[in-house]
Amino acid sequence: xISIMDFFFRLFIFFGLCSLAFSNEALSSNEFPRPLIVQYxxxxxxxxxxxxxxxxxxxxTSWRFSVEANNIGPWKTIPRECLExxxxxxxxxxxxVDLERVSNEAKVYAxxxxxxxxxxxxxxxxxxDTLLSNLPxxxxxxxxxxxxxxxxxxxxxxxxxxPAIEPSFKLYEEVLKLGFxxxxxxxxxxxxxxxxxxxxxxxxxxxxxxxxxx
Numbered sequence: 001x002i003s004i005m006d007f008f009f010r011l012f013i014f015f016g017l018c019s020l021a022f023s024n025e026a027l028s029s030n031e032f033p034r035p036l037i038v039q040y041x042x043x044x045x046x047x048x049x050x051x052x053x054x055x056x057x058x059x060x061t062s063w064r065f066s067v068e069a070n071n072i073g074p075w076k077t078i079p080r081e082c083l084e085x086x087x088x089x090x091x092x093x094x095x096x097v098d099l100e101r102v103s104n105e106a107k108v109y110a111x112x113x114x115x116x117x118x119x120x121x122x123x124x125x126x127x128x129d130t131l132l133s134n135l136p137x138x139x140x141x142x143x144x145x146x147x148x149x150x151x152x153x154x155x156x157x158x159x160x161x162x163p164a165i166e167p168s169f170k171l172y173e174e175v176l177k178l179g180f181x182x183x184x185x186x187x188x189x190x191x192x193x194x195x196x197x198x199x200x201x202x203x204x205x206x207x208x209x210x211x212x213x214x
Contacts, residue, residue: 056081056082056085057085059081059082060079060081060082060085060086061085063078063079063082064082064085064086064089076147076148077144077145077146077147078143078144078145080145083142083143083145086143086144086145087143090135090138090143099165099166099167099168100167102167103167103168103170103171104167106171107170107171107174110171110174110175110178110180111174111178113178115178115179115180117179119181120181121179121180121181122180122181122182122209123180123181123182123183124182124183124184124185125168125172125182125183125184125185126184126185126186127185127188127200128162128186128187128188129165130165130168131164131165131168131169131172131184131200131203131205132162132163132164132165132199132200132203133162133163133164133165134153134156134162136161136162136163137153137156137162154189154192157188157192157195157196157199158192158195159195160195160196160198160199160202161199161202162199162203163203164203164204164205169203169204176207181209181210182207182208183209183210183211183212184200184208184210184211184212185212186211186212186213186214187214188213188214189213189214190213190214193211193213196211196213197211
């Protein structure tokens, strides 16, 4: 003989099973009933996302190093997954620190050179992304994630709006003060000479001795 409590407990289980059996929702052998749905804690998901982010950052740093060391052959675009990495670098403190370090080291070297004084002591500067920054152009074109379009870039050059790279500008002035002649060398076409001169002057560069275009 069962107790009243046992009776009601069994009755509860019976109706529970009946409601499950006659439900309109078909149960799959691969699915848990709804009361048993497993949900990962947020901290586990966040940990896995952090690990993925760090792996992507590591791979993109490795790719960048190989490009800068010229160990990677010609490439048309940056890896798609590295877009945010490149953007963060270019727009953040890292790029500025690199520019400052390169310019400061060049300035130290310039001050160690004993000029002969025969007018043949020359310092050669590149223009694009050495003296003048094309970062505004690349901001509009995916930070290198788009295939380079020479026609669109020429339109940017004709605007003569590229700003000076500040650490390079300071190096430029230091080299002039030391007595070097300055030659400017660029892969820009000869038909971009006027726009290039305008841009250099607008950005504050003066008193160079020779401008060599392609």
